[in-house]
Amino acid sequence: MTVRRTRAGWLFAGPALFMLGLFFAVPVLLAFVLSLTDFDLYALADYRDLRFVGFGNYGDLLATPLFWKALLNTFYFVLVGVPLSIGLSLGAAMLLNGVASKLVGLFRTALFAPVVTTLVAVAVIWRYLLHTRYGMLNYGLERLGIDPVDWLGDPNWAMPAIILFAVWKNFGYNMVILLAGLQTIPNDLYEAARIDGANAWHRFRHVTLPGLGPMILLVSILTMAGYFQLFAEPYVMTQGGPVESTVSVLYFMYEQGFKWWNLGFASAVAFILFVIIFAITVVQYRLAQSRGDA
Structure with a gap:
C-alpha cells in the first residue's frame, strides 16, 4: 500500500516537477554553460566564432567597477525597500483587520490595485x-515652504525615489497575504493576553508576530527575490542615472547582453545574481527554522 501511494504521489507531482525542471533547472544550467563562453554578436552570427573561456567572464566581472557599483545599488534597494514594504504591508493589514474591518473589501481592492497595474x-x-x-x-513641498x-x-x-515607487507598487500583494494570516489567529489568544494585562505592544509582539x-x-x-531583480523602475525612470546611482545588477546585465551583445558576460552576471538570491533565501529559511517559523 505504501509503495502504491508513493507511486501515486510521484505520478501527480510528475507534471509539475517536469515543468519546474524545464523552465527553471534547464535555463539555469544553460545560463551557467553560456557564462563559460565568449558568446557575443559574432558568435550569434556564426557559432564557429564561439570560444570556451572557462571562468574568465567571472574574473572580468569581478574586476569591473560598474558591476560592484550595481551590486551596491541593488543591496541598498533591497535593504531599505524590503523592510519598508513588509512594514507598510503589515500595518495596512492590521488596519484592515481591525479599525477598517467593515470596509475591508473596498480598502483591500484599492490598496491592491497598484499591484495589477502595468509597471x-x-x-x-x-x-x-x-x-x-x-x-x-x-x-506640495513648495506649499509647505520647502525647496x-x-x-x-x-x-x-x-x-x-525609486524605492518609494517600488514600495507603493508592490506592498499590496504582501498586505493581502498578511491579512489572510491575521484572520487565522484565534481571537481567544488576544482575549487571554488582555486578561493577563498585556498591552497593545505586548499583544503584537507575543501573539501577532x-x-x-x-x-x-x-x-x-x-x-527579497523580487527586489533583487530591480530593472523596470530604473530603466523607465532614470536609465541607470544620474551618475550610475540607480544602475542595478539586472540593469547592468541588460546593458551587457542587449546593448553591447556580450551575452556570455551577461550570463555570468545572471548566474551570480541567481547564486546571491539562492544563498540569501537559504539563510532566511534556516533562520526561520531556528525560530520555529518554518
Whole structure:
C-alpha cells in the first residue's frame, strides 16, 4: 500500500516537477554553460566564432567597477525597500483587520490595485509626479515652504525615489497575504493576553508576530527575490542615472547582453545574481527554522 501511494504521489507531482525542471533547472544550467563562453554578436552570427573561456567572464566581472557599483545599488534597494514594504504591508493589514474591518473589501481592492497595474505605465506617471518643476510632489513641498527636490536628477535622491515607487507598487500583494494570516489567529489568544494585562505592544509582539511567522517568512522571501531583480523602475525612470546611482545588477546585465551583445558576460552576471538570491533565501529559511517559523 505504501509503495502504491508513493507511486501515486510521484505520478501527480510528475507534471509539475517536469515543468519546474524545464523552465527553471534547464535555463539555469544553460545560463551557467553560456557564462563559460565568449558568446557575443559574432558568435550569434556564426557559432564557429564561439570560444570556451572557462571562468574568465567571472574574473572580468569581478574586476569591473560598474558591476560592484550595481551590486551596491541593488543591496541598498533591497535593504531599505524590503523592510519598508513588509512594514507598510503589515500595518495596512492590521488596519484592515481591525479599525477598517467593515470596509475591508473596498480598502483591500484599492490598496491592491497598484499591484495589477502595468509597471511601465505607472512608472511614466511617477516620472511626472516627481518632476522637479511641474511634479505634484514638489508642488506640495513648495506649499509647505520647502525647496523643490530634483528627485530623479540628484544622485542622493534618485534611489530613494525609486524605492518609494517600488514600495507603493508592490506592498499590496504582501498586505493581502498578511491579512489572510491575521484572520487565522484565534481571537481567544488576544482575549487571554488582555486578561493577563498585556498591552497593545505586548499583544503584537507575543501573539501577532508569532502567529504570522510563516506568512512573514513567505513575504520576505518573495519580496527579497523580487527586489533583487530591480530593472523596470530604473530603466523607465532614470536609465541607470544620474551618475550610475540607480544602475542595478539586472540593469547592468541588460546593458551587457542587449546593448553591447556580450551575452556570455551577461550570463555570468545572471548566474551570480541567481547564486546571491539562492544563498540569501537559504539563510532566511534556516533562520526561520531556528525560530520555529518554518
